[in-house]
Amino acid sequence: MSESQENVLEMRDVAVHFGGRGGFFGSSGAVVKAVNGVDLDIRKAETVALVGESGCGKSTLSNTIVGLQTPVSGSVKISGEEVVGADSRKLNDIRRKVQMIFQDPALSLDPRSTIGATIGEPLLVRGIARGKALKERVGELLTQVGLRAEHADRYPHQFSGGQRQRVVIARALALEPDLLICDEPVSALDVSVRAQILNLLVALQKRMGVSYLFVSHDLSVVRHICDRVVVMYLGRFVEIAERDTFFANPKHPYTRALMSAVPEADPAVQRSKQRFVLQGELPSPANIPSGCAFHTRCPLATEICSTVRPELTPRPDGALVACHHA
Amino acid sequence: MNTAASPLLSVDNLTVEIGGANVVDGVSFDVAPGKVMALVGESGCGKSLTSYALLGLLPDAARRTAGTVRLQDRDLTALSERQLRKARGKEISIIFQEPSASLDPLTTVGAQIAAAYQTHNNVSRSEAYDRARQMLADVGIPDPDRRLHQYPFELSGGMCQRIMISIALICSPQVLVADEPTTALDVTIQAQILDLMKKLVADRGTSIVIITHDMGVVADIADDVAVMYAGRIAEIAPVQSLFDDPKHPYTALLLASVPKLHHAPKTDLATIEGRVPTLSEFGAGCRFADRCPLATEKCRIEQPPLFDCGGGHRSACWHIDRMPEIRKVAA
Structure with missing residues (x-):
């Protein structure tokens, strides 16, 4: 992956570990290696999907990018500026460029603030706008996400789930970030509303050139909205590929298992599709299996898989895959 | 429905009221033995209330004001609370979305499964545990002897849902009601649980009423589907027919x-x-009507009945003949 001005995010060999340092009585606890040496670039106006099961490290990775989590090693650059080790003033400045939206909009909004106050807060805190200018900017942001300027005086409870997610998006866009991290942004929404929010995210990207890191487990949504897909398993990336390559020719056995596990909304397709069912469940990240972390559940595993960890290697079609047998 | 066999479970005109409004309004459907009926809809459509009403488990604020739920030749709605308690678990069981919220955190899972068996069968504790062990093996839990003595917090979400299914099925009920049984689980675990439910249907002939919002889950497991909207059935059909040729906007x-x-x-x-x-x-x-691209004046004034479209497909729409217009919008 080449360094370039166009990358809004550049991560190199990032690792985030928890626990293990002594504990209360000085005994050493187990180290949870939530993220374990990942490289990731995101280009301008690109959407990258991060896919994996609960406990695979997706949320830790997202938190690390926005600086809510400090890596034990590695480098994270947002629009060319290093996040790791930056002083708080610098960090504050960098954070403007990356914003985050979460799964449940009801939990991300202050029930006692009008949505106008909520959306305007980042602008006010950073001294970008106040008074009449602030009000105008808030109205503009509301219009951008498909709400109306006069909604500014209402409270979150007066909106439906989909409208609340629009408010959250408006707040995230207030500082005109380069990168928006969307952590399962439509999973808590009803199906019909989901489509509205996806359409909105696509339209905003076309208009503003914002990049997305889209954390999701829903592959039909990923296929619709993303340019590139990254699959994560127990703290490492196991497959990275452009969307079309990824869906036409998934290679890692875990990727194939995920794809066959997601039910297609078409009975004929769903019932005739080749199943690639996984045995067992995700091992604890405090006790990651040796060699390839996936070998305990992998139908293709052989001797070498339990001893030698496969590196991400490029394939003829451009995909990067970490597997001895794929 | 399209099945020739007489229905095992027959719900007729089920109506549930909360504060004067019919949140479940005249819902009727049949489930044949060994078949899976899916109730689909978005939040607030009344699908969960419908499922609770089947077992007489409505919350205090809700009241069933009309309708019957016939299991074979018995009307469950006519039973006393005491009789109902005997039927629940033995003839009709329910599992919920969040298994960890349904299990007792202070009791081993073995004791919880055995208790379900002992409630309906006059057997010794050790016999009940034997049954529980067998049941754990049936739902695909490895090393059942060890698992019997563990507490829910020691098990993963997928494992807990298998325990819930064990409790629900240990007395071999004829009907299992599953309210969003896989929504809280990861997709690979969801696939395992759906496969398990399909296997149980095949092996034991259990009928399932599954409540879900996920069209993928419906496509995977259902034989018949009822789409609910704001408390009413909008459309009911065999699964393939519903996906291929929906008759409701x-x-x-x-x-x-x-x-x-x-x-x-x-x-x-x-x-x-x-x-x-x-x-x-x-x-x-x-x-x-307020959201429908086909709506006319008539739609706002008069409630459409469920029209028969043939092949077990029924739709509550005044404008079924204009469905091609919707397909243009939806394409």
Whole structure:
């Protein structure tokens, strides 16, 4: 992956570990290696999907990018500026460029603030706008996400789930970030509303050139909205590929298992599709299996898989895959 | 329905009221032995209340005001609470979305499964544990002897849902009601649980009423589907017929809003404008009328009955003949 001005995010060999340092009585606890040496670039106006099961490290990775989590090693650059080790003033400045939206909009909004106050807060805190200018900017942001300027005086409870997610998006866009991290942004929404929010995210990207890191487990949504897909398993990336390559020719056995596990909304397709069912469940990240972390559940595993960890290697079609047998 | 066999479970005109509004309004469906009926809809459509009403488990605020739930030749709604308690677990069981919230955290899972068996069978503790062990093996839990003595917190979410299924099925009920049984689980675990439920249907002939909002789950497991909207059944049909040829605008738009293989990426998906009406906004006509591209004056005034479209397919829409217009919107 080449360094370039166009990358809004550049991560190199990032690792985030928890626990293990002594504990209360000085005994050493187990180290949870939530993220374990990942490289990731995101280009301008690109959407990258991060896919994996609960406990695979997706949320830790997202938190690390926005600086809510400090890596034990590695480098994270947002629009060319290093996040790791930056002083708080610098960090504050960098954070403007990356914003985050979460799964449940009801939990991300202050029930006692009008949505106008909520959306305007980042602008006010950073001294970008106040008074009449602030009000105008808030109205503009509301219009951008498909709400109306006069909604500014209402409270979150007066909106439906989909409208609340629009408010959250408006707040995230207030500082005109380069990168928006969307952590399962439509999973808590009803199906019909989901489509509205996806359409909105696509339209905003076309208009503003914002990049997305889209954390999701829903592959039909990923296929619709993303340019590139990254699959994560127990703290490492196991497959990275452009969307079309990824869906036409998934290679890692875990990727194939995920794809066959997601039910297609078409009975004929769903019932005739080749199943690639996984045995067992995700091992604890405090006790990651040796060699390839996936070998305990992998139908293709052989001797070498339990001893030698496969590196991400490029394939003829451009995909990067970490597997001895794929 | 399209099945020749007489139904095992027959729900007729089920109506549940909360604060004067019919949140479940005249719901009727049949489930044949060994078949899976899916109730689909978005939040607030009444699908969960319908499932609770089947077992007489409605919350205090809700009241069943009409309708019957016949299990074979017995009307469950006519039973006393005492009789109902005997039927629950033995003839009809229910599992919920969040297994860890349904299990007792202070009791081993073995004791919980055994208790379910002992409630309905006069057997010794050790015999009940033997049954529990066998049941754990049946639901695919490795090393059942060890698992019997563990507490729910020691088990993963998928494992807990298997325990819930064990408790629900240990007395071999004829009907299992599953309220969003896989929503809280990861997709690979969801696939395992759906496979397990299909296996149970095949091996034991258990009928399932599954409540879900996920069209993928419906496509995977259901034989028949009832699409609910604002407390009423909008459309009911055999699964393939519903996906291939929806006869209600709501179903068609709902299906179109899910991204499919043939959709070009990053293009607009079909959406349903507006929102579900609240209880106080239920009008006299079709409850979908305000959001429906086909709605006419008649839709707002008069409630459409479920029209028979043949092949077990029924739809509550005045404008079934105009469905091609919807397909244009949804394409």
